[in-house]
Amino acid sequence: MKFMRIKKEFLNFxxxxEKSLEVRVLYPNLKSVKPGDLINMxxxxxxxxxxxxxxxxxKEMLSKENPARILPGSCRKEVLRxxxxxxxxxxxxxxxxxxxxxxxxxV
Structure with missing residues (x-):
């Protein structure tokens, strides 16, 4: 099981x-994450x-994904910032x- 740190506010969402999309940069340790995996937050x-x-x-990601699913109540510009x-x-x-x-x- 992978472990990820996340701000308490985002974990609560x-x-x-309210929050169903978690965005990260593609660090090498995340390249193997796949559907069905469990992650300890x-x-x-x-x-x-x-x-x-x-x-x-x-920018490319935000042209395809709903920003409110990344940060509830936010628009693309706010999420990008x-x-x-x-x-x-x-x-x-x-x-x-x-x-x-x-x-x-x-847990």
Whole structure:
């Protein structure tokens, strides 16, 4: 089982069902994530991966994905600003990973 750190606020959105897409850059340790995998989030909850999608950039990803499923109540521009604040351009060049997730269980 993989382990991921996530801000408490975002984990709560996943657990409530408001957030169903988790966006990461494509670090080597995430390349093997596939549908059906379970991920331990902060040792507080286990989430199930329903689908995995890859994109070359945040802009490309946001042209296809619903931003409200990434950050509830937000528009594309707000999500893009947040992602660029978290990940510098050198990290974005690794590629963008979208995990469609659902809560599996609380730890």
């Amino acid at each position: 996943i657990l409530s069902g 902060n040792n507080q909850a286990i989430i199930r991966v329903k689908d995995v999608r890859k994109y070359p950039s945040f 947040l992602l660029k604040k978290i990940y510098p351009p050198t990290k974005e060049k690794l590629g963008v990973l979208v995990l469609e997730v659902e809560p599996a269980e609380q």
